[in-house]
Amino acid sequence: xxxxxxxxxxxxxxxxxxxxxxxxxxxxxxxxxxxxxxxxxxxxxxxxxxxxxxxxxxxxxxxxxxxxxxxxxxxxxxxxxxxxxxxxxxxxxxxxxxxxxxxxxxxxxxxxxxxxxxxxxxxxxxxxxxxxxxxxxxxxxxxxxxxxxxxxxxxxxxxxxxxxxxxxxxxxxxxxxxxxxxxxxxxxxxxxxxxxxxxxxxxxxxxxxxxxxxxxxxxxxxxxxxxxxxxxxxxxxxxxxxxxxxx
Amino acid sequence: xxxxxxxxxxxxxxxxxxxxxxxxxxxxxxxxxxxxxxxxxxxxxxxxxxxxxxxxxxxxxxxxxxxxxxxxxxxxxxxxxxxxxxxxxxxxxxxxxxxxxxxxxxxxxxxxxxxxxxxxxxxxxxxxxxxxxxxxxxxxx
Amino acid sequence: xxxxxxxxxxxxxxxxxxxxxxxxxxxxxxxxxxxxxxxxxxxxxxxxxxxxxxxxxxxxxxxxxxxxxxxxxxxxxxxxxxxxxxxxxxxxxxxxxxxxxxxxxxxxxxxxxxxxxxxxxxxxxxxxxxxxxxxxxxxxxxxxxxxxxxxxxxxxxxxxxxxxxxxxxxxxxxxxxxxxxxxxxxxxxxxxxxxxxxxxxxxxxxxxxxxxxxxxxxxxxxxxxxxxxxxxxxxxxxxxxxxxxxxxxxxxxxxxxxxxxxxxxxxxxxxxxxxxxxxxxxxxxxxxxxxxxxxxxxxxxxxxxxxxxxxxxxxxxxxxxxxxxxxxxxxxxxxxxxxxxxxxxxxxxxxxxxxxxxxxxxxxxxxxxxxxxxxxxxxxxxxxxxxxxxxxxxxxxxxxxxxxxxxxxxxxxxxxxxxxxxxxxxxxxxxxxxxxxxxxxxxxxxxxxxxxxxxxxxxxxxxxxxxxxxxxxxxxxxxxxxxxxxxxxxxxxxxxxxxxxxxxxxxxxxxxxxxxxxxxxxxxxxxxxxxxxxxxxxxxxxxxxxxxxxxxxxxxxxxxxxxxxxxxxxxxx
Numbered sequence: 034x035x036x037x038x039x040x041x042x043x044x045x046x047x048x049x050x051x052x053x054x055x056x057x058x059x060x061x062x063x064x065x066x067x068x069x070x071x072x073x074x075x076x077x078x079x080x081x082x083x084x085x086x087x088x089x090x091x092x093x094x095x096x097x098x099x100x101x102x103x104x105x106x107x108x109x110x111x112x113x114x115x116x117x118x119x120x121x122x123x124x125x126x127x128x129x130x131x132x133x134x135x136x137x138x139x140x141x142x143x144x145x146x147x148x149x150x151x152x153x154x155x156x157x158x159x160x161x162x163x164x165x166x167x168x169x170x171x172x173x174x175x176x177x178x179x180x181x182x183x184x185x186x187x188x189x190x191x192x193x194x195x196x197x198x199x200x201x202x203x204x205x206x207x208x209x210x211x212x213x214x215x216x217x218x219x220x221x222x223x224x225x226x227x228x229x230x231x232x233x234x235x236x237x238x239x240x241x242x243x244x245x246x247x248x249x250x251x252x253x254x255x256x257x258x259x260x261x262x263x264x265x266x267x268x269x270x271x272x273x274x275x276x277x278x279x280x
Numbered sequence: 281x282x283x284x285x286x287x288x289x290x291x292x293x294x295x296x297x298x299x300x301x302x303x304x305x306x307x308x309x310x311x312x313x314x315x316x317x318x319x320x321x322x323x324x325x326x327x328x329x330x331x332x333x334x335x336x337x338x339x340x341x342x343x344x345x346x347x348x349x350x351x352x353x354x355x356x357x358x359x360x361x362x363x364x365x366x367x368x369x370x371x372x373x374x375x376x377x378x379x380x381x382x383x384x385x386x387x388x389x390x391x392x393x394x395x396x397x398x399x400x401x402x403x404x405x406x407x408x409x410x411x412x413x414x415x416x417x418x419x420x421x
Numbered sequence: 422x423x424x425x426x427x428x429x430x431x432x433x434x435x436x437x438x439x440x441x442x443x444x445x446x447x448x449x450x451x452x453x454x455x456x457x458x459x460x461x462x463x464x465x466x467x468x469x470x471x472x473x474x475x476x477x478x479x480x481x482x483x484x485x486x487x488x489x490x491x492x493x494x495x496x497x498x499x500x501x502x503x504x505x506x507x508x509x510x511x512x513x514x515x516x517x518x519x520x521x522x523x524x525x526x527x528x529x530x531x532x533x534x535x536x537x538x539x540x541x542x543x544x545x546x547x548x549x550x551x552x553x554x555x556x557x558x559x560x561x562x563x564x565x566x567x568x569x570x571x572x573x574x575x576x577x578x579x580x581x582x583x584x585x586x587x588x589x590x591x592x593x594x595x596x597x598x599x600x601x602x603x604x605x606x607x608x609x610x611x612x613x614x615x616x617x618x619x620x621x622x623x624x625x626x627x628x629x630x631x632x633x634x635x636x637x638x639x640x641x642x643x644x645x646x647x648x649x650x651x652x653x654x655x656x657x658x659x660x661x662x663x664x665x666x667x668x669x670x671x672x673x674x675x676x677x678x679x680x681x682x683x684x685x686x687x688x689x690x691x692x693x694x695x696x697x698x699x700x701x702x703x704x705x706x707x708x709x710x711x712x713x714x715x716x717x718x719x720x721x722x723x724x725x726x727x728x729x730x731x732x733x734x735x736x737x738x739x740x741x742x743x744x745x746x747x748x749x750x751x752x753x754x755x756x757x758x759x760x761x762x763x764x765x766x767x768x769x770x771x772x773x774x775x776x777x778x779x780x781x782x783x784x785x786x787x788x789x790x791x792x793x794x795x796x797x798x799x800x801x802x803x804x805x806x807x808x809x810x811x812x813x814x815x816x817x818x819x820x821x822x823x824x825x826x827x828x829x830x831x832x833x834x835x836x837x838x839x840x841x842x843x844x845x846x847x848x849x850x851x852x853x854x855x856x857x858x859x860x861x862x863x864x865x866x867x868x869x870x871x872x873x874x875x876x877x878x879x880x881x882x883x884x885x886x887x888x889x890x891x892x893x894x895x896x897x898x899x900x901x902x903x904x905x906x907x908x909x910x911x912x913x914x915x916x917x918x919x920x921x922x923x924x925x926x927x928x929x930x931x932x933x934x935x936x937x938x939x940x941x942x943x944x945x946x947x948x949x950x951x952x953x954x955x956x957x958x959x960x961x962x963x964x965x966x967x968x969x970x971x972x973x974x975x976x977x978x979x980x981x982x983x984x985x986x987x988x989x990x991x992x993x994x
Contacts, residue, residue, distance in 0.1 A: 056804070056871060066800045073801065077791045084787055087762045092780065097704065097769025101928035105962070106769045110706040115763065116756075120712075123755035127748040127794070134744055134798040141800045142740075158580070199575040200669060202734060202807060206873025209804045213735045216574060217668055220736035233885070237734075237807045237875050239568050241575055242495055245878035283621055284612040290718075291636060298726040298746075306739040310674035311729070318640055318725070373942065374451040378538050382545035389595050390553060392653070393587045413538065 056209060059232070059253075061225040062141045063209040069137045076130060141210065144223055148191035150184065155273045156194070156201030156214035156236060159243035162273050169268030176246035183252045185259035186226045194220040197273045202237030205251060211237045226253045285326050285337070290353045292322025377416060381409035453537035454942060455522050458544050460838065462519025465548055466512050472555075473507035474905060476500045478898055480879075481862075485895040487883040497879030498566035499585075503555070505569030506589065510596055511551040513687040513823040518543070518603045520690065520830060521631040523838065525607060527933035528625045530616025530951070532943035535609035539602055546599035554592030557585030565589035568877065570680065571652065573663035573672050578656045587656060594649045597642045604638035607631060616932070618951035622714070625931040625954060626707065629714050630693030633721040634686050640725070641682040648675035670737045677728035684818070685724040689717065691822035692757060694830040695779045699761050700955075701833075701927055702776035703768030709760050710954055716753035716760075723750045733799045734806050740799040747797035754790055758783070773927070774848030778829030781856050786821025789814055792867070807877075810870025816863045824855070828908065835912075836926045840938045841919030847911040851904050858900025865890040930955035 056067040097103060153164040160175040163182045174180025184190055194203045196214035203220075204211035207230075212220045236247035254262070299315025302308075330337050343351070384405035391399025452458060480500050483492045492500070526534055534540050557564030562583030567576040571589070574580055611624070611632050624632070652672065654660035663672045700707045707713060726746040729738040761783060770776065792814040795801050805811060828851070835843050874887050881887050925934040934957045936945050949960040 066804060069798065069800055070795075070804075073795050073798065077794070081787065081791060084758055084762070085784065088765070088780070088783065091762055091765040091768075092770060092772075095703070095765060095768050095770050097771055099771050099773065101926060103704070103769065103771065105704045106767065108706050109708065109767055111709045111712075112763075115759075116709050116712050119759035120752070120756055123752040127751050130794065130798065131745055131748050134748075134800065135741055137800045138740060138744070138798075141803065199580055200572055204807075204873075204875065206804075206808075211734055211803055211806060215669060215735060215737070217665075218670070218737065233873075235873070235875055235878075238572075239498075239575070239807075239877040241567075241580060242498065244498075245494060245880045248882075282612075284608070287612075287632075287636065291640065291722075294722045295725070298722075302726070302742065306742050308739065310671050311678070314644065314674070314678050317644075321640070373454060374448060375453050375538050375541065376451050378453070378541035379450055379545045382542050382549055385546060385598075386549040386553060386595060389550075389591045390588075392657075393584060393591055 057207075058209055059226060059228040059230065060208045060210075061227060062143075063207075063224075065137045065140050066209045069133055072133055073130065076126060080126070142222070144191070144221060145189050148223055149188035150190045152182070152184070152190060152192050153274070154192050154194045154203050154214070155197050156203060156240070156247070157197035157273055158199065158241050159236075159247040161203075161234075161236075161247070161249045163249075164272060165263065168263060168266070169270075170263060170266040171269040171271060173271070174249050176243045176248075179248040179250065181250050181252055183254055183259055183262050184226060185256040186229055186253050188256060189223055189225050191221060191223045194222075195274045199240050200238050201240045201247070203234070204237030205232055205234040207232040213238055226251075229253050229255065282329075282333070282337075285329060286352055288322045288325045292319050292326070293353055295319045295322065372416075375413075375416060377409055377413040381406065381413060384409045451541075453533075453541050455526050455534045455537060455540055456838075456940065456944075458537075458540050459519045459521075459523030461544050462515050462522055462547075465544075465551070466516035466519055469507050469511040469515075469551065471905070471909075473504050473512055474902065476504040476507070478902060480504065481895040481898040483879055484881075484891050486892065487881050487885075487888050489880055492879060494879045495563065495566065498877070499558070499564045501877055502565050502568055502589075503558075506554060506565070506593070507551075508819070508823075509569060509683065509687070510593060511547075511554070513819070514600060514683075515547055516823065516827060517631075517634065517687060517690040518547075518600070518607075520694075520834075521607055521634075522603075524834065524933060525610055525628050525631055526614065527837075527936065527940060527944055528628045528931050529611060529614060529619050530932050530945060530948050531610060531614035532945070533614075534606050535613055536606050539606050543599045543603040543606070546602075547596050550592040550595035550599065552592075553588050553595075557588045560585055560588075570676055572676075573652060573655065573669050576652060576656075577664055579664075587653070590649050590653045590656065594646055594653070597646045597649070600638050601642045601646075604635035604642075607635045608639070611635075616948055616951060622711065623951060623954045623956075626696035626710070626713050626717070627690070627693035627931075630689045630696070630717055633717050634689045637682040637686050637689075637721055637724065641679045641686075644675055645679035648672055648679070651675075670732075670735060673732050673735065673737075674729065677731045678725075680731065681728040682721075682724045685720060688818065688822045689720065691782070691826035691830070692717070692720075694826045694833075695761060695783060696757075697931065698775050698779045698829055698833050699764050701929055702771045702773060703765045704771070704928070705764050705768040706930070706953075706955055706958070707760070708763035708766075712756055713760055716756045719753040720750060723753070730797055730802070733802045744797055744799050748794065751790070751794055751797075758787065773832075774843070774845055774852065775829045775833035775927070777849065777852050778825050778832060781852060782821045782825030782829060784821075785817055785825055785856075785859065789817030789819075789821055792817065805870050807875055808870035809866040809874045809876055812876050813863045813866035813870060816859075816866075820859055820863070824859075828852075828855070831912070833927065834933075835915070836919075836922030837933055837938045837940075839916060839919070840922050841915050841917075842922050842926060843915045843919060844911050847907055851907045851911065854900055854904035854907060858897045858902075858904055860897070862894045862897030862901060865893050869894075925957065928958075928961070930958040932956060935960075 056070050058064040058067045097106075151166055153166055155162045155164070160173070161180050162174070163172040163180060164170070172180050172182050192203065192212070194212050194214045196216045198216065200216070201214040202211050203214055208224055208226075210222060210224070212222050214220070230253055232251045232253065234249045234251060236244055240247065295315045295318035299312060299319065302315060303312045384402055387398055388402030388406055391397075391402045449457065449461065479492060480497060483490055483497055522534065522540065526532065555564070560583065562585055564585040565571070565581070565588070567581050567586065576586060578586075611628060615624075651660065651662040655662055655664060661667050663669050696707060696713060723746060727743060727750065729743045730747045732738045733740050733743070792810070796805065796811065796814060832843055832848055835841070869887055869890050872885075872887065874881065874885070922938045924937055927934075931954075932948065932951075933940075935947070935949050949956045953959055
């Protein structure tokens, strides 16, 4: 009974695992992150298989009788050579993983000197404001009416992230990145979106009552469509963070 | 060398190593200050206890300075395998003062939130609890 | 080598043995006996575990489907704040201190902790401060609702007015004082009160882990206290440490300089529990005692250099430094896994309930440890930080230790605490319900997190498609609740109905099994000779009739016993 239930649940979990493993990148740095993630999954699967395998084998093979007065097998309290091996194995593993991590981290955190589009993002309780500083165009959103931000594909976009009050986090799951909006500081990350589409975003750092409602979305469109949209907008002075990072 | 001194020396030495790397590669103030605080705490602990019980430094008077340091913080079996042979503080099996003093401290803390009408009784009870605690052994003994 | 006799009323205590000892509730309110204080700690911790669990049931009910079902967002925010606060500060930490209180003096052969009244004081201070934190629920403005980590500026009076926040700050500050004093007491006990022959490298591994934990508490809780004091000044006295004139990031540094070691304050003692239970039920000594000690010390040391991996996305810390130090923790943790497995290898494993729980705990913790390596990599952390992936990771780590290993500890030591056995059948039912319910609840959260579902949200939009897995998680939570009810029934009914335990029902290795169950005041009437880290096993093996064959000499079993010294040497060595 227990075993059959275990198998059913196990099947559901394996299905969940497999479908959940898929990170689908839509940005340039997202591709690096997704492949790093796959390397980690591979290492994790190997480690999991080895450790669980050894544990399961020793439990099955060396099962003894119950009771406190059962005979005691010969005692073994250590083996230097084995211990050296299993100090060395994790050292090797984490050295490799750390190396790939640092390489990918450098690419994800890279800032171009001259991004094609700069967007000033301001998180506030509870919504997002987006400003294109070059043209003065402002896109506002609130908890009741979340912002929808048009952006071009295949251009380098720099997000400069501010907070008007508490700590928020500018988080677009499809881009495989987030960055906190911290009062007193400006954060930045750069992406090139590679696929057109609508990508939902949501505050990633708990920020008070309506945190769950602090949504926005990004509409990635072709460069021409974006230019046409931008040209049709009026500049606005209604900024939450006036001149926080004027070029 | 007494085991507790070695333990705190190790903690301080670890903070020195990790903090040194942090200062060198990161150079950020908050973390460096925290590592420095751990070092200061460890050194202060070792200095005070060594001053109070000079015997706890025994076994450190031979060999080169490096050898002495390694013996002090290393993980070899201590030269004195046995503990200090202390006894617990001698107390009755029951004492009302811990619960009274804890309640007093919490009332005083609530006083900081709610105002002087709680703070003053809290402090008064804290004094009573402290006196009761400290004089209890005199009366029973 | 002769057994060391310690009469029940050692001369120093004689005067007090005759004093009037209260019975009933007054005895519990005024006790200074480390065993009673330990029981109080554990009982209170289990009650807070139940309260925290009820909060999670409410939260899971709300999240079972998109839209608002049961709770408004403000109540949800209070619930997850208080769930985290309760589980970390008022369940896991006091559970550790309670177990340590009861077991450390027994394992080192001491009559009590070093400062018995301070011990009672720390318990009452912890209990009262927990009550004032929960007192926030009685206010019209509600309890604290800014997360268990209380980041400013959200936690300042501007954005979180109301006394609930002040009670939270004050309560945690006072419970921090309690933890520090408790750690001081345990450290003094372990250094000063070990029985003759109990050198540092013969300390049981649970005690070693408690020593490392106590040092972590002593070094990191003062930092929390400082951060909370500054936050209190910001909230009430017009300070600006963490707001406009100051820097909110400094609070995050201070909090996580405490907060990451805190994870190990919870995990290490339960590693110690696993390390005690696995050898006993494998009928083997621990494989690589010194490697375990060294790994414990390394984990404790590293835990002080990784704090800002909680801050990778702030853009304010050096992510490379903290990624590397975080990866390093995998090494000693991996070594512990190999050591546990090697202890079972060539053993003769008795699958009693405690063993079942710790093996289940190891499997659960393994998954939490592996996802921890993912999170230590900043590019991956950028994806899943503050999502349900972290909720899953953290619960795999915490359940593996503070739930599975904790229940293993209760099944293992309950006979010692009460003199009665817990029911094995109910114990196994409890395990399987918990194991299945836990995985059904938390495994799907990995996928929710990778799919972008942020944590700490009381509601989500239907179009996200997160509904199905959330419903599954909610169903799992109900199974966990059923498991806890089975445990509660087993725990309470066995107090009177459980089979009598005897001194040593499991064939234990360490000194707590050399005294009666429950132990008398001042613990021991007689101590076996201590020549290794498993004195009770050594003594059992020296009696040929117990093993049914050749006595096994510990001297030939692979570990050199330490040279013994006479009583005279010990005093003046």
